Amino acid sequence: MKLTILHQLTQEAIDAIANKQPLLAKKKIDSAQELINDLTDYTTINEELVELSKYQTLITMLNNKLK
Known part of the structure; x- marks a missing residue:
């Protein structure tokens, strides 16, 4: 159940990066x-x-991509 939430948060972070929304x-x-x-x-x-x-x-890789 919590892994589902984690998956959703991760996907939302990927989508935000793709849509050039670094703060989100x-x-x-x-x-x-x-x-x-x-x-x-x-x-x-x-x-x-x-x-x-x-x-x-x-998540570490995504965070590094934002830097």
């Missing part, structure tokens, strides 16, 4: 990063941790 993209990236941090703190299932790691990498 930054907001979505920050929200996604916060959610990743929260989920990582409370997740004990290895498969979910692997998924979160993938999103973490993508």
